[in-house]
Amino acid sequence: xxxxxxxxxxxxxxxxxxxxxxxxxxxxxxxxxxxxxxxxxxxxxxxxxxxxxxxxxxxxxxxxxxxxxxxxxxxxxxxxxxxxxxxxxxxxxxxxxxxxxxxxxxxxxxxxxxxxxxxxxxxxxxxxxxxxxxxxxxxxxxxxxxxxxxxxxxxxxxxxxxxxxxxxxxxxxxxxxxxxxxxxxxxxxxx
Amino acid sequence: xxxxxxxxxxxxxxxxxxxxxxxxxxxxxxxxxxxxxxxxxxxxxxxxxxxxxxxxxxxxxxxxxxxxxxxxxxxxxxxxxxxxxxxxxxxxxxxxxxxxxxxxxxxxxxxxxxxxxxxxxxxxxxxxxxxxxxxxxxxxxxxxxx
Numbered sequence: 001x002x003x004x005x006x007x008x009x010x011x012x013x014x015x016x017x018x019x020x021x022x023x024x025x026x027x028x029x030x031x032x033x034x035x036x037x038x039x040x041x042x043x044x045x046x047x048x049x050x051x052x053x054x055x056x057x058x059x060x061x062x063x064x065x066x067x068x069x070x071x072x073x074x075x076x077x078x079x080x081x082x083x084x085x086x087x088x089x090x091x092x093x094x095x096x097x098x099x100x101x102x103x104x105x106x107x108x109x110x111x112x113x114x115x116x117x118x119x120x121x122x123x124x125x126x127x128x129x130x131x132x133x134x135x136x137x138x139x140x141x142x143x144x145x146x147x148x149x150x151x152x153x154x155x156x157x158x159x160x161x162x163x164x165x166x167x168x169x170x171x172x173x174x175x176x177x178x179x180x181x182x183x184x185x186x187x188x189x190x191x
Numbered sequence: 192x193x194x195x196x197x198x199x200x201x202x203x204x205x206x207x208x209x210x211x212x213x214x215x216x217x218x219x220x221x222x223x224x225x226x227x228x229x230x231x232x233x234x235x236x237x238x239x240x241x242x243x244x245x246x247x248x249x250x251x252x253x254x255x256x257x258x259x260x261x262x263x264x265x266x267x268x269x270x271x272x273x274x275x276x277x278x279x280x281x282x283x284x285x286x287x288x289x290x291x292x293x294x295x296x297x298x299x300x301x302x303x304x305x306x307x308x309x310x311x312x313x314x315x316x317x318x319x320x321x322x323x324x325x326x327x328x329x330x331x332x333x334x335x336x337x
Contacts, residue, residue: 040294042279054303063297064246064279082301092244092297118333121248169279169294170249170337182337 006052016048017088028058029086036060042169044069048086061085066122067093069167069174070113073124093119100190105160108189114164114179116187123166125189126176130160235302235309236319240326243296251281252295253335259291260327264320268311 002012004022012020021029032050036043043049043065051061061068070076071089079095081088090096093115103112108128115122162179179185247253255277262274271288278285279294286294289307298305313319 039290061297062293063244063295064248066246066248080300083297083299092299093246094244116334116336118245118335120245120333121336168248170252172280177337184337186334187336 016086024056025052025058028052028056032058032060040065042167042172042174044167044174045072048089049091050086051082061091063091064121064169065167066169067091067096070122070124071096074111074113093122096122097190103189103191105162105189108160108162109191113190114162114166114183114187115190116183121166123164125162126165127163128160129162233304234313234316234318235304235306236313236316237322239292239296239298239302239305240319240322242300242302243298243326245295245326245330246297247295248336250335250337251277252279253330253333255291256295257327257330259288260323260330262288263314263323264327268315271314272311 002015002020004010004012004025005019006025007022010022010024013023014021014026016029029047029050033047036046036049040046040049040060049061049065049068050058053059068085068089068091071085071091072087074096076090076096077084077088078098079090079092083090083092083095085091097113097115097119100113103109108125110125110128112125113122114125163176164179164183165174165176167173168175168177177183245256247256259274259276262271266274274288275284276286276288276291277283289310292310314323
């Protein structure tokens with residue numbers, strides 16, 4: 001019988017990301033995930049936003065869920081193991097964009113990564129409309145949305161209307177917002 | 192002959208016991224000697240803030256993080272325990288100081304001794320204050336995403 005990855009003396013009852021875990025680990029992971037749902041409700045997915053702290057102790061990961069959500073969407077697992085979720089995806093903004101070149105705004109495409117200048121928040125490009133006018137469409141995405149009309153961003157940002165879907169701590173879940181208006185046209189795109 | 196064999200076996204056993212005892216004493220003394228040294232040498236607050244990224248989204252969140260960092264420089268541990276901060280959506284007095292730190296800061300390496308009690312033990316010490324000042328100087332220069 002397979003044994004727990006962390007406690008070799010115990011039988012495995014579940015497998016996550018190719019690692020076996022015992023009943024106590026499974027219980028700890030579920031309790032930590034319940035705490036994520038309670039205290040960090042914007043985080044998606046919640047069940048893997050947990051980390052092992054020794055003994056039989058599992059705790060929610062620290063920080064917001066923006067990088068974790070992007071890493072899940074694009075299957076990114078860069079960075080140290082201690083900076084990955086239970087399923088092995090990155091949780092820090094610098095890790096998610098590590099090794100990815102910046103993309104000029106004219107070349108931005110769906111599924112490119114967007115991060116603000118300070119690298120404190122990130123999301124994914126979910127819609128690009130070139131030569132966008134006042135009647136530019138809006139993709140509702142996974143959550144709410146805001147239209148780009150009335151943008152005060154630069155000419156480039158106005159000519160290319162970009163929608164960013166992101167795990168938003170401020171809005172409490174995964175939402176889609178306009179790059180020019182909501183994010184003030186700041187930040188960079190990575191592929 | 193049998194007598195000498197038994198003497199040799201007894202000596203052999205004695206040597207093994209002596210070796211094991213000596214090794215166990217060395218290991219034990221090493222653990223007890225290093226434990227206090229580790230806990231006094233490592234300031235968990237300095238360790239945490241020296242290797243932590245900020246992750247936040249809005250101007251309101253940034254303002255609340257700045258308020259918390261300022262409080263850590265200006266208030267006693269006892270006062271800090273009583274402070275409350277707005278949550279992600281601006282709900283007032285929702286979080287303790289450690290709640291706020293754990294929501295907005297992502298350490299790039301594990302800080303194994305990070306607990307609420309070790310945080311309040313170390314937060315006012317000079318090395319922690321230096322690390323907090325560096326975080327404050329960085330965040331004041333940056334723009335939020337929204």
